Amino acid sequence: MGRIATINDQNASGQVSILFNEIEQAFGKVPNLFRTYAYHPPLLEANWNKVKRVMMEGTLSRKAKEAIAVLVSKDNGCNYCVAAHEGALSAIGVSPEEVHVIENDLDRADFSPKEMALIKLARKANSEPLRGTDDEFAEIRQLGASEADIIEALGVMELFTAFNKFLDILQVDLG
Numbered sequence: 001m002g003r004i005a006t007i008n009d010q011n012a013s014g015q016v017s018i019l020f021n022e023i024e025q026a027f028g029k030v031p032n033l034f035r036t037y038a039y040h041p042p043l044l045e046a047n048w049n050k051v052k053r054v055m056m057e058g059t060l061s062r063k064a065k066e067a068i069a070v071l072v073s074k075d076n077g078c079n080y081c082v083a084a085h086e087g088a089l090s091a092i093g094v095s096p097e098e099v100h101v102i103e104n105d106l107d108r109a110d111f112s113p114k115e116m117a118l119i120k121l122a123r124k125a126n127s128e129p130l131r132g133t134d135d136e137f138a139e140i141r142q143l144g145a146s147e148a149d150i151i152e153a154l155g156v157m158e159l160f161t162a163f164n165k166f167l168d169i170l171q172v173d174l175g
Contacts (some may be wrong), residue, residue: 002172006035015041019048026056031084032175033167047163054159058152062092064115067102068122068156074103075127078164080174114143118153126157 009030012020016038020030037044055065066089073081089099102109111119117140124132140150166172 002032002036003170004036004039004172006032006172006175007038008035012038016044019044023048026052032172033080033084033163035175036166036170036172050159054152054155059146059149060118060152060156061115063089063094064111064119064153065156066092066094067106067109067111067119068153069160070099070103071106071119071123072126072157072160073164075123076161076164076168078160078168080167080172081160081164083174114140114145114149117143118145118149121150122153122157125154126161 007016009017009020019041020034020038023030023034034044034048037047055062055069058065066085069085070082070089073085086099086103089102090096094102098110106116106119109116121132121136121140124136137150
């Protein structure tokens with residue numbers, strides 16, 4: 001059980017209820033992450049808007065974004081986000097075998113060279129942000145990544161680094 005109870009549908013009113021409906025339409029349920037943010041409706045709204053903009057818009061494939069979410073969360077030890085985004089990969093048609101490859105042998109995973117480089121950059125930014133080199137950025141650009149692609153990949157990393165810490169300190173259950 002988490003350190004803070006989640007807000008259920010019966011206790012959600014006003015803007016929280018509206019946001020819960022929108023989140024449920026997108027995911028088929030309201031994840032406990034958002035049910036916990038509901039104690040502070042402006043934060044719930046801000047984070048939901050960020051999820052929509054980062055994960056559901058842009059030019060990077062949803063698969064690449066979900067892989068970043070899983071790998072950053074795995075590197076950070078956030079079991080909630082690892083499980084949630086393994087499920088998201090499955091929901092978009094990634095087989096359990098490929099999820100295993102993504103998590104354990106990334107170089108063998110089915111990504112374009114550009115996507116692979118962006119995924120690796122996001123992981124490095126999460127674990128060793130001061131160790132990125134100009135040569136790495138030049139290589140990523142040579143693979144066809146634009147400035148917007150780089151920012152988008154790093155935005156996914158940023159989003160999940162924050163979610164990982166929030167979820168872990170509160171010990172939020174996947175539910």
